[in-house]
Amino acid sequence: MTHIPVSVIVAAGGTPDDFHACLQSLRSTLGLRDEVVCVLPPGRPELHAELRGEAWLKVIEPTAGSGVADRWAAGLDATRHPIVVLIDGDVIVSAHWLDPVLEPFHDPSVVATGPSCQHTYGPQQAHLPDHAMTSAAAFKTYARQWRQDHRGEFSDVDRLGPVCVAIRRDALAIAGGPTADLPWDGLAAQGRITVAHAALVAHVASPSCGLRADFLDPPDAPLLSASLIVKDEADVLGRSLDALRDLVDEIVVYDTGSTDDTVAVARAHGARVIEGFWNEHFGDARNRSLEHCRGRWALWIDADEIFAGDPRVVRASIAASDARAFFATIDNQEGHEGGAGASTIYYPRLFRRAPVRLYGRLHEQVVDRITGQAMIGPQLPELVIDHTGYTSLRRTVKGKTERNLRLAILAAEDVSGITAVGNLARAQIGSGHLEEAIETSRRGLTQAKENSHQVLFLKILADAYLALNRLAEANETIEELRRVASTAFTVDEHEVKLRFAEGDYERALEIVARLPESGMNDLLYGVGRGRFAGLHIDALSRLDRHQEAAVQLRTSLREGRVPVPVSRMAQVLGAADGSLAEVAELLPREGLRGLLFGIAEAPPEAADELLEALWRRYPGEPTVLTVAARVGRLVPLIRAMEWSARLRQHGFAERCTLLALSEDSRRTPRERTLAAAIALEMFHDEAALPLLGEALSAVPDEQSAPVLEEMRILAPRVSDSIELADA
Template sequence: MAEAHAFVTASYIVKDEEELLGASLAAVTPFVDEIVVYDTGSTDATTTIAREHGARVVEGYWDDDFGAARNRALEHCTGEWVLSVDADEVVHGDPRAFRRSLHLATTDSFALEVVSSSYADGGAEHRAMVARVLRRSHCRFEGMLHEMIVGRWGQLSQAQNSTIFLRHYGYTDVYMKERNKGARNLALAEAALAKARSRSRDVAPDLVINVARSATLAGDHAKAMATFASLDLDRLPEGSGLIAGPTVLVSALATDDLVTARRWIDRMESWGESKHVCAAMRAQVLMAEKDWEGAETLLRGLEDDVQRTSAQFRADAYTDQLITCIARQGRGAEAADLLLSHVASGRSGISPVSAVLLVGETPDGARRLAAALPDALVKPFLAQLQTVRAEVTGEFCEALWGRDGHRPALLAAVAKQWPSLTVEDALKWSLRLREAGLEDLCPLRRIATAVGRRDTLTRIVCAGILHEIGEQQFTPVLEAMLAVVPDAQVDTVLTSLRPYAPTLTASLVHA
């Protein structure tokens, strides 16, 4: 990367981002002339990865202020334009068109569409327009959390840029749990609000909204609702209210405060929000009231539109809710058919358990679901299904075994279902695990030694199979169980053992 005469610079602030940074840097390279990575104290391979991708790494510090950190990174950028990217984001689009748009620009900053999914590269999507491109000489960042681009001299001209967009991986279900981003954001938002209140009694409503939105993200819906309630809707700027509204709905539904939900939807409608956005929100309130027919009517009327915040509204983002409404009215086959087509699109965020149960009511449903599931959704599905009883997921897992790829993930998931596997299924999956070199995950072994978690007869049979195939280390376990079998149950034990361990059974008969 050239360090002088750069036209576009990619700017990052990072800490311990070795998992995702490489993909982000590789994607951004065609769009920029230099990359600046401002590190705030990584202890993993983050800085090494950054240098390997040609970035200029700045050893910086963290002071609980995103805006300040981005401004410090900005000081090391040389480009006329700066593209602000997070380590958990990947740039998509047309590099030449992006550069052309900047050469022709008459504005100081651009907002880009940021797309987040519930799973990596799949699942339910959320779209938002966020200012990420700035003319370095005219702009800076402001705000401890949800930092904004502002003009250096008080004025800022901004437009939208559709030549590129960012796919955000930081709010996937798995990543959120691993990084605890909700709690982190809430602490920063509360600190920023407290700092502002120490200076003035009147604080910007956006600071209050940041606290409420962060509380929702952290799962503290009661706190979120209490914070939103402190806002004066008659004085709230429309732009701030339109950003806050969808989050209010999430926490209102979580706390069953449907009156507040409706009040905010009405207000968003008065602010000029898209009728389709408002209809989708009203449908969710009706679903909370179990008015499935009313919600279905609203959902079927949705059309793609543009929100007041300039983000794209996609009607198919609510297909999961439509499926639920149809199923709850007893039209299972219709719901299953819609589910299968939506899952195949890769944009479904429906619960894997719900999906398996729903298609299980239709002929050949499990096989059809396994065939329709995109590669990007296989691992997320398995991660959630591994804690479900095997009798619910067995047909689907067997169908998925017939697909190419993902077998290690499938084996690992089924192995964790050992507490509910039948002997026959435990044997089948144990053989598959052994063929894959994963004998340590053998369900037969887990069941045979699971005192108190599986019945004694099942444990005897599993230990008998292990003995039959020569795993003598389980013989003491088997002998201990056989020694306490009541006389009245001996025939039952022998009958259960014979199909799986005929040699052992014969030796016991003649003992």
């Protein structure tokens, strides 16, 4: 061997046969000056037996109870070369694997390198076909071809997995020494981390893998922790935490740099708050939150999500289960004014905490912290989460679309692969970069080997073409999707939008009618008639079937869904001799939150009409007042005065609509003047004084007399004061 000399530290593990195969494959790949230390875990005498007669390596047995990090440290103490290779004991290496792994170290800026590896967490992950692992000879043949196909390929990444890596000894020391997951942030701060794609190793990943020793639950661990990462979520966080009270034993909130009252709200609701940082990486932030959790199980939930299931059933299910994860039902409110229906996805949000990591800068995945394999398990019907983060108001407030695009671009730079391409395409279409989404999806289709990846890119393509009104291309893409999809409604959900865009409303209604009440498409997203309730209503209206459209809208409202924008509801109900007031009566209380998101985006007149109806049904409701405070500055003066009185009566004086109107540059100087005068007259609010002065100075001379005349009627004492001052 011609590579630079290295110290190889093997953490013994796996079955005796796996460990024996590891040593046999490793020995033939070493150079004359390489040194090997094998560190035995406590309580595994059968592994010690495999080392008899192996004079080419040194055996170390740390004290009982030592973890993986301690075993790495013991190996480091017993070796001397500047480059150390840390390798798990159930890894099979291929011929000449060390040469490409060590090649990057000729560049002093490189601090760590890893081979392509089956069953590892992180960007080293390689997926080997079944036939490559039928025998040692089959793996050897496959690895030889792999080496030829990937010769000279290296990628810079932000981290590696724990299974097989080479690291500069001094950089590891500066980073704080070995840890169970290895200190990748500290290493990345010192230099480059790379993957040597031509080197291939296979990780058997048996249940007795030596790397799992550190990731066991302590005997006194509570049952369930809730884990959140937050930033500037004070407006929604309290409701989310309240909903968790009967479900979890502890709530851990990891704050990534809030500038509002988020931290205070979290503490007031009983959460343990970790004031952390944000490094443009969702997976990292979620892992930092999980590190502070103590539960045997963890629930990942966000501040704009509400647990809506049965806490007793969920707790009983996980207490009695040997599953590793459970899928939650996540109901997403979507679209403009909260009125584009809803979608449902199924995702493993509840999982055993110790063996899990979240992987990915964006659209993070729940994976095994050693093998990188996705955590799967049964669906738990009682685990239901309502999510409002996809409404356009929430997206705008949080800047989600552009943030997601930025993170997707960074993720594609972190690691190559089809997942990064898919996340980039999703972020591009979500942020309205449609042409870029088409280009990325076309590129993804050329790389996609799995059916699910083909489906993903074709669905993104279909939506992009529909958004651009390129209907012929959308039709071609949908037909291509039909050939690869395994369920009809994976295709139907796009075809219904195509037929509507073409003006074939009858055909669109036929497709909606054949959709299931609820089902799951090829990508594990919920598909059902309810998601297309808004399109159903619009199609009926376009066919002048106004009574049917109103019936469909009323049915959706009774079911707690808000399928169309508030302004559209006014049109549909008005065409059927109804009114917006019906909405307040029909919608159950659990649907109120979604409706209020929609009202905040509606035209002021419609918003005010519906808020008034809601106020009559729910007098004193704080959430209604909160939205009214936003809308009130835009309504006629007399209505702003009424909402101001209600807000002040219920303790929201700081949100006074009159004061808000008086400082709103979109309103005329006359309106601003009268609003400030009324606030001063009716409520003796001195905060109105400077606003009144500013507004008065902006009133044109020719309008001064009429404005003062109105003020004498609406705010006589304030008017008298102004006239006395002028005198």
